[in-house]
Amino acid sequence: xxxxxxxxxxxxxxxxxxxxxxxxxxxxRTIFLENLGDEFIGTVETLKSILQFxxxxxxxxxxxxxxxxxxxLFDKNRAKINEIIGYxxxxxxxxxxxxxxxxLLLIAFFPLVFxxxxxxxxxxxxxxxxxxxxxxxxYFFAYYMFLFHADQxxxxxxxxxxxxxxxxxxxxxxxxxxxxxxxxxxxLELLTPFIYIYILRKKVRQTYPWLxxxxxITKVIRKNQKGLLRKIKQISFHKLGSxxxxxxxxxxxxxxxxxxxxxxxxxxQMIMNNINLLVSKLFEGTDAGVGNLVAENNKTNMLKxxxxxxxxxxxxxxxxxxxxxxxxxxLITIWLGEKYLLSNTILTVLIxxxxxLQIRQPVDSFxxxxxxxxxxxxxxxxxxxxxxxSIIFVIKYxxxxxxxxxxxxxxIIVMLWRPYYVFKYGFxxxxxxxxxxxxxxxxxxxxxxxxxxYCASFFEIQENLNLFSLLGTLMKFGILFFLIYFxxxxxxxxxxxxxxxxxxxxxxxxxx
Numbered sequence: 096x097x098x099x100x101x102x103x104x105x106x107x108x109x110x111x112x113x114x115x116x117x118x119x120x121x122x123x124r125t126i127f128l129e130n131l132g133d134e135f136i137g138t139v140e141t142l143k144s145i146l147q148f149x150x151x152x153x154x155x156x157x158x159x160x161x162x163x164x165x166x167x168l169f170d171k172n173r174a175k176i177n178e179i180i181g182y183x184x185x186x187x188x189x190x191x192x193x194x195x196x197x198x199l200l201l202i203a204f205f206p207l208v209f210x211x212x213x214x215x216x217x218x219x220x221x222x223x224x225x226x227x228x229x230x231x232x233x234y235f236f237a238y239y240m241f242l243f244h245a246d247q248x249x250x251x252x253x254x255x256x257x258x259x260x261x262x263x264x265x266x267x268x269x270x271x272x273x274x275x276x277x278x279x280x281x282x283l284e285l286l287t288p289f290i291y292i293y294i295l296r297k298k299v300r301q302t303y304p305w306l307x308x309x310x311x312i313t314k315v316i317r318k319n320q321k322g323l324l325r326k327i328k329q330i331s332f333h334k335l336g337s338x339x340x341x342x343x344x345x346x347x348x349x350x351x352x353x354x355x356x357x358x359x360x361x362x363x364q365m366i367m368n369n370i371n372l373l374v375s376k377l378f379e380g381t382d383a384g385v386g387n388l389v390a391e392n393n394k395t396n397m398l399k400x401x402x403x404x405x406x407x408x409x410x411x412x413x414x415x416x417x418x419x420x421x422x423x424x425x426l427i428t429i430w431l432g433e434k435y436l437l438s439n440t441i442l443t444v445l446i447x448x449x450x451x452l453q454i455r456q457p458v459d460s461f462x463x464x465x466x467x468x469x470x471x472x473x474x475x476x477x478x479x480x481x482x483x484x485s486i487i488f489v490i491k492y493x494x495x496x497x498x499x500x501x502x503x504x505x506x507i508i509v510m511l512w513r514p515y516y517v518f519k520y521g522f523x524x525x526x527x528x529x530x531x532x533x534x535x536x537x538x539x540x541x542x543x544x545x546x547x548x549y550c551a552s553f554f555e556i557q558e559n560l561n562l563f564s565l566l567g568t569l570m571k572f573g574i575l576f577f578l579i580y581f582x583x584x585x586x587x588x589x590x591x592x593x594x595x596x597x598x599x600x601x602x603x604x605x606x607x
Contacts, residue, residue: 181310
């Protein structure tokens with residue numbers, strides 16, 4: 096299969112499973128909140144944030160290994176692939192033992208950390224252990240999934256993983272509705288990952304029968320992987336920046352606002368994260384495709400693909416932003432009730448963060464493909480800005496302040512510094528080409544929004560009393576913006592024109 100064909104296969108399979116996952120997650124979230132309560136769900140999400148903090152010890156090994164696998168996979172160098180995967184397992188097992196040790200030590204402080212909650216401490220400890228075991232399994236047994244992703248076969252891992260975790264949510268709902276047993280609910284959180292591991296490893300053996308599962312790591316192999324280890328150390332700093340930007344919000348809100356507010360914010364984050372994941376699934380396998388493209392080292396083709404991705408990301412981000420702003424509050428009201436609504440200002444800031452997250456992805460994909468992680472100072476600065484501003488602003492503005500800190504730190508590092516770094520040290524061309532291209536695409540989206548706002552004023556806005564009327568409203572305004580923005584990009588964006596041409600050629604080949 097070609098690079099584009101693999102990308103499309105990864106995308107449609109991932110998309111189907113993500114839609115199924117989102118549907119059951121919406122229903123399960125309602126059942127969980129009704130039967131477990133805001134405080135319990137807030138505690139669950141805080142424990143997950145704590146585990147994400149411990150996962151910093153993973154040091155970006157998976158990302159570095161994915162980058163290291165592109166070339167040997169392109170060259171079909173099985174000996175090298177075995178060596179890299181074996182070294183990955185060697186490192187991951189030691190990291191897993193470290194996380195286990197620190198987690199067990201951390202449990203001793205739970206009486207202090209959770210002293211203000213009404214949930215019984217044994218239940219919190221059991222929940223944490225269940226989440227911990229589920230997390231540790233990936234370090235000891237599931238690290239082979241990186242080979243699937245690097246080899247553009249991420250759809251295999253998606254099919255297995257999403258099927259198992261959809262099953263888990265379904266069973267947890269059944270347990271709460273018919274047995275009302277919180278211990279069994281937690282036990283399912285603990286047990287279902289074992290099913291995932293069993294099926295995954297069986298599939299790895301079938302797909303790569305030549306892969307050595309227990310390769311002995313000698314001193315020679317460690318010496319050969321010194322370059323990879325250096326890359327891992329660099330990526331560790333970037334993991335820190337990513338964690339602080341994405342995972343400390345809940346911890347700050349839990350500590351400085353309230354545990355219940357974590358659940359309120361979690362509802363918004365769940366919707367945003369699912370839409371972000373849904374979009375990400377459309378691009379499932381593109382990182383591996385970009386890695387393969389960089390391995391070919393055709394700069395003209397690389398830049399062409401980069402601007403195609405950028406135009407498409409802008410298009411998706413623009414359409415998603417309009418739909419989010421139009422229907423978010425109505426969705427929360429219909430789904431959970433007005434009690435769970437946050438302010439429009441918070442919603443606007445969250446949508447801006449979402450927009451930036453979308454349009455940054457092409458830069459991130461090429462940054463990873465080039466292995467550009469020498470700027471270890473940038474995630475440190477991003478983390479300091481984020482934490483400092485979030486803590487200062489949360490005291491003055493409450494929950495809004497936490498997200499303002501995230502927004503400002505991401506804009507400075509992700510939107511300003513990172514593109515400059517990729518164009519100068521990756522593509523090795525004048526970075527003003529990027530600023531010119533990105534400025535034009537920002538202009539296009541502003542033009543589309545202005546025309547949309549004018550046209551939308553002629554439509555009657557109905558009050559959305561149920562999910563069907565909301566879907567009707569979103570479809571009406573979504574199609575309007577889609578047509579306006581699509582027309583503008585088709586006329587003015589070279590990257591979008593090239594993308595349409597590429598898809599048209601692919602469709603013609605499929606038909607023939």
